[in-house]
Amino acid sequence: MSKMFMFDALRLATDEEMEKDSTVCVIGEDVGHYGGSYKVTKDLHAKYGDLRVLDTPIAENSFTGSIGAAITGLRPIVEGMNMSFLLLAFNQIANNAGMLRYTSGGNFQIPIVIRGPGGVGRQLGAEHSQRLEAYFQAIPGLKIVACSTPYNAKGLLKSAIKDNNPVVFFEHVLLYNLQEEIPEKEYFLPLNKAEIVREGSDITILTYSRMRHHVMQAVNSLVEQQYDPEIIDLISLKPLDMETIGKSIQKTHKVLIVEECMKTGGIGAELIAKINDNLFDELDTKIVRLSSQDIPTPYNGSLEQATVIHPHQIVESVKNIIQK
Structure with a gap:
């Protein structure tokens, strides 16, 4: 067992899956050299290169288009710097990520994880304090997960990365500094269990x-x-x-x-x-x-x-x- 913050647990889950599978990649704002707005991707660009940890412009309605990369064989992890702004990519998440496996008659799989911080923080203002889980809950084809501890954050993110369906993965902005003992041995947690x-x-x-x-x-x-x-x-x-x-x-x-x-x-x-x-x-x-x-x-x-x-x-x- 080792004690770590939740942001470190999420980073470790990402690192472990990227090391095992070359199709896993990270895309989002400041995920590369800066290491992510909450340090979930810290130093990963140095280990895996700038093409597998890809910095993007501030344009959620653009880089969430890595749904296309998922269709063609990659396993993208899309980090929203703040999940509130996934509203800009709502069409892509709903009409593409959620529906394409069905509308293609099962010909396409969409192994994409869309993750990042959300919830009411400390004086972040209305536009950065959205709780979008209810927005996405109505969309057919999505899986939605809300982690709450370092232990379940790591196990759930590893399972989400391996899943062949689109997973919207909510992390709370005020839980990143939560600490907990988690196993050093690899583990996975089910995405559909309370x-x-x-x-x-x-x-x-x-x-x-x-x-x-x-x-x-x-x-x-x-x-x-x-x-x-x-x-x-x-x-x-x-x-x-x-x-x-x-x-x-x-x-x-x-x-x-x-x-x-x-x-x-x-x-x-x-x-x-x-x-x-x-x-x-x-x-x-x-x-x-x-x-x-x-x-x-x-x-x-x-x-x-x-x-x-x-x-x-x-x-x-x-x-x-x-x-x-």
């Missing part, structure tokens, strides 16, 4: 990305007050792991969803729909979701913090649900 972070019997809390850590802070307080919540990190946002979610709900019969996504049309909204469709008879009370405010994220620090969910709100919601 993680049971804590087993419990009172309530199922569904969360992902940075909110996993807010939930775990809340759990410390809840356990002291004799509550026993079960915590599930979704990890896979498309497809949702309804098998793991269903088994938990059949045990607890109560659900709280905690997300950084906006409430309207968010991941939580889709979860509620799926749970109501498939597990309604297992519920003892209505599903509650804690989501970000449906407003552009303010630049002002205090207002920015007021738009997202915090541990004390999770504690209060759990207590209200269980005591009903």
Whole structure:
């Protein structure tokens, strides 16, 4: 085991897969000599050359076109310096990456990973604080992953690089400096499985990305007050792991969803729909979701913090649900 930051875990995953497979390449803004805006590609250009770690102009609607490279045999890892600006490449991701395997009758595979930082940071402003997981969740043909720890970041990214389908890989901008012991031995994690972070019997809390850590802070307080919540990190946002979610709900019969996504049309909204469709008879009370405010994220620090969910709100919601 060795302790490392999440950005180092992502870098190591990329390095290991590039070393094993010459078709794996990295493309994006400042990924080469600068080493990436969050140092995920640091020094890789020196090891693999400027053509396998390719710096691009600031033009997401251009370099995301490496979907064509994926069709012709490469395995591109596209780094968005900030995932918010993948909106500029939405057409390519939706109509090309998501659909070409289907519209070609299976003649084309699209082994591309589109990864980078997203979420609400610290005073990054509205345009750099987008949560695009809900935008992409509606697109057929994509897999969507949200890592939350150095351990799962490395294992999930290695699996994403090997996958023959397009994977949109979300990293939270405030988790890059998170440290954790991870195995030195190579490992892979499934892209379609949720993680049971804590087993419990009172309530199922569904969360992902940075909110996993807010939930775990809340759990410390809840356990002291004799509550026993079960915590599930979704990890896979498309497809949702309804098998793991269903088994938990059949045990607890109560659900709280905690997300950084906006409430309207968010991941939580889709979860509620799926749970109501498939597990309604297992519920003892209505599903509650804690989501970000449906407003552009303010630049002002205090207002920015007021738009997202915090541990004390999770504690209060759990207590209200269980005591009903």
